[in-house]
Amino acid sequence: MPxxxxxxxxxxxxxxxxxxxxIFLLTSVVPGDVARIIAGxxxxxxxxxxVRQRYHLxxxxxxxxxxxxxxxxxxxxxxxxxxxxxxxxxxxxxxxxTAALCATAVVMWMLVAIPAxxxxxxxxxxxxxxxILVLATIGLxxxxxxLARMLQYSMGYKLGWFPVAGFRSFGHLxxxxxxxxxxxxxxxxxxxxxxxxxxxxxxYVRAARAKxxxxxxxLFRHAFRNALIPVVxxxxxxxxxxxxxxxxxxxxxxxxxxxxxxVQSVFxxxxxVIMGTVMFSATMIVAANLLVDVLYRRIDPRIKAAH
Amino acid sequence: MLKPxxxxxxxxxxxxxxxxxxxxxxxLALAAPALSHAHILREPFKQDQKALDTEGMPLGPxxxxxxxxxxxxxxxxxxxxxxxxxxxxxxxxxxxxATVIGVAVGVLAGFYGGKLDLGxxxxxxxxxxxxxxxxxxxxxxxxxxxxxxxxxxxVHWHFLDVxxxxxxxxLFLVIGFVCWxxxxxxxxxxxxxxxxxxxxxxARVLGASNLRLIFRHxxxxxxxxxxVTAAMSTANTILLEAGLxxxxxxxxxxxxxxxxxxxxxxxxxxxSPHMVIVPGVAICLTVLAFNLLGQGLQDVLxxxxxx
Numbered sequence: 001m002p003x004x005x006x007x008x009x010x011x012x013x014x015x016x017x018x019x020x021x022x023i024f025l026l027t028s029v030v031p032g033d034v035a036r037i038i039a040g041x042x043x044x045x046x047x048x049x050x051v052r053q054r055y056h057l058x059x060x061x062x063x064x065x066x067x068x069x070x071x072x073x074x075x076x077x078x079x080x081x082x083x084x085x086x087x088x089x090x091x092x093x094x095x096x097x098t099a100a101l102c103a104t105a106v107v108m109w110m111l112v113a114i115p116a117x118x119x120x121x122x123x124x125x126x127x128x129x130x131x132i133l134v135l136a137t138i139g140l141x142x143x144x145x146x147l148a149r150m151l152q153y154s155m156g157y158k159l160g161w162f163p164v165a166g167f168r169s170f171g172h173l174x175x176x177x178x179x180x181x182x183x184x185x186x187x188x189x190x191x192x193x194x195x196x197x198x199x200x201x202x203x204y205v206r207a208a209r210a211k212x213x214x215x216x217x218x219l220f221r222h223a224f225r226n227a228l229i230p231v232v233x234x235x236x237x238x239x240x241x242x243x244x245x246x247x248x249x250x251x252x253x254x255x256x257x258x259x260x261x262x263v264q265s266v267f268x269x270x271x272x273v274i275m276g277t278v279m280f281s282a283t284m285i286v287a288a289n290l291l292v293d294v295l296y297r298r299i300d301p302r303i304k305a306a307h
Numbered sequence: 308m309l310k311p312x313x314x315x316x317x318x319x320x321x322x323x324x325x326x327x328x329x330x331x332x333x334x335l336a337l338a339a340p341a342l343s344h345a346h347i348l349r350e351p352f353k354q355d356q357k358a359l360d361t362e363g364m365p366l367g368p369x370x371x372x373x374x375x376x377x378x379x380x381x382x383x384x385x386x387x388x389x390x391x392x393x394x395x396x397x398x399x400x401x402x403x404x405a406t407v408i409g410v411a412v413g414v415l416a417g418f419y420g421g422k423l424d425l426g427x428x429x430x431x432x433x434x435x436x437x438x439x440x441x442x443x444x445x446x447x448x449x450x451x452x453x454x455x456x457x458x459x460x461x462v463h464w465h466f467l468d469v470x471x472x473x474x475x476x477x478l479f480l481v482i483g484f485v486c487w488x489x490x491x492x493x494x495x496x497x498x499x500x501x502x503x504x505x506x507x508x509x510a511r512v513l514g515a516s517n518l519r520l521i522f523r524h525x526x527x528x529x530x531x532x533x534x535v536t537a538a539m540s541t542a543n544t545i546l547l548e549a550g551l552x553x554x555x556x557x558x559x560x561x562x563x564x565x566x567x568x569x570x571x572x573x574x575x576x577x578x579s580p581h582m583v584i585v586p587g588v589a590i591c592l593t594v595l596a597f598n599l600l601g602q603g604l605q606d607v608l609x610x611x612x613x614x
Contacts, residue, residue, distance in 0.1 A: 282436035
């Protein structure tokens with residue numbers, strides 16, 4: 001078991017190194033003279049030279065790449081070209097906002113998806129099942145930026161029920177979280193549906209019914225617990241992806257989160273921040289992968305037995 | 308032999324609904340220049356003083372402008388219909404590219420296994436750790452710069468009468484390149500299963516070469532799953548195209564792109580919400596249609612789709 005874990009850990013690090021290399025190569029050939037972006041259009045050649053030296057831009061790409069690996073190993077993501085703030089700090093100060101948004105959104109969509117998924121699995125093929133399928137497909141088809149604007153306009157501006165933009169209180173998170181919840185609820189209802197449907201066909205559920213357990217107990221105590229395992233895996237991955245930046249929703253509602261940081265950095269060609277946010281989100285996803293894999297074995301003894 | 312298949316397809320409501328919308332939109336997109344020429348539709352680029360109100364603001368849906376006008380006095384209906392050309396062309400081209408790469412990688416990894424499998428799957432995983440939108444933005448800025456000239460100034464597709472301008476080619480290359488990793492796992496899993504089937508084993512024993520095994524015995528049986536994945540990934544490529552257009556890195560103006568139309572309309576949202584609503588509905592309908600089409604095909608072709 002520890003050997004397997006070490007193996008997984010090794011490959012996670014390799015994946016992250018690969019991502020770092022890819023994103024470094026992509027950004028190091030970005031159009032435009034990076035030194036000129038930092039120093040401004042009116043900079044003299046001497047100033048440009050100084051800037052190049054300070055950011056090691058005068059060195060060949062392989063040397064800079066190795067330098068970058070060293071930086072990453074120390075947990076240093078460099079400094080922003082625009083604000084000169086350490087990138088790691090910029091990300092960490094924005095993490096709470098994004099995390100709070102994600103947590104609110106996850107609670108919202110699971111509150112809808114769990115009952116919908118369980119009930120559609122119980123009443124498979126009913127009109128309710130079909131309606132949820134269609135709603136879920138519609139949810140998957142909405143562009144996030146458009147949905148965010150529409151909710152902002154209708155609920156925030158026209159009806160005035162929620163704050164329109166910014167982040168000063170929990171209430172400011174409700175509309176953005178609702179946007180995410182609309183996008184994800186149907187998808188999760190379907191996931192829970194599929195997983196529940198599989199479990200409901202198993203022998204132990206039949207046994208539970210046969211011994212006269214109430215339907216609620218069968219559904220929730222016996223079936224749902226096992227049905228949740230694969231759903232939690234995907235939930236873990238999705239949360240990781242969301243923490244890496246909810247680009248559109250955050251920008252539309254002007255939330256000071258990681259997504260807004262990423263979008264701003266792209267438009268400013270703020271290379272260290274672009275690389276930093278990508279590396280942060282990649283780390284989140286790889287870590288979630290690892291965590292889910294480990295937890296999975298703990299929760300479900302069947303997997304260990306299979307190996 | 309195909310008759311029962313078609314009968315099943317035409318009995319499937321999801322397939323009919325999705326396919327119907329796709330065909331309708333594709334026909335509209337193809338006919339758009341002819342419609343404009345015949346004055347059934349207005350010109351998408353023509354800026355008309357009379358199409359603005361006395362204060363120079365966009366008109367709502369009235370006076371012969373069925374879906375209103377935009378801030379430059381252009382007919383929104385005409386722009387949405389012509390925008391379908393951009394969206395569908397880029398979406399389909401990107402889908403084809405993603406499918407070709409995804410199938411190639413999946414088949415190679417699944418069929419040959421071993422070190423090749425390990426390497427390809429690690430690379431796929433690495434690509435999946437980078438948020439697609441960020442990767443697309445990075446690539447798009449890279450390809451539109453002066454570093455890589457992957458595309459000529461413009462490409463004429465005479466049979467479609469679609470002019471792929473500079474930007475449109477790089478756009479579908481970018482989106483295609485970002486979308487393929489999602490397909491690999493499904494294809495690879497299917498290849499792994501097919502490889503062990505008796506008829507493939509039998510062909511191998513009879514001395515069939517690897518290439519023959521892949522093209523004669525495995526590929527034809529991959530077709531259903533490829534068709535389903537392709538339909539569903541078109542939904543993704545179209546969403547991504549809209550997202551990039553919204554961020555201002557899509558097809559360059561004044562070309563009518565749905566995402567760009569939404570971002571143009573945002574500033575006028577409180578007074579002329581139709582500028583945002585109309586293109587948004589167009590995106591939703593198109594993406595929904597491809598998702599329904601995929602769902603229907605999945606039901607009929609009986610493909611188990613794994614995430």
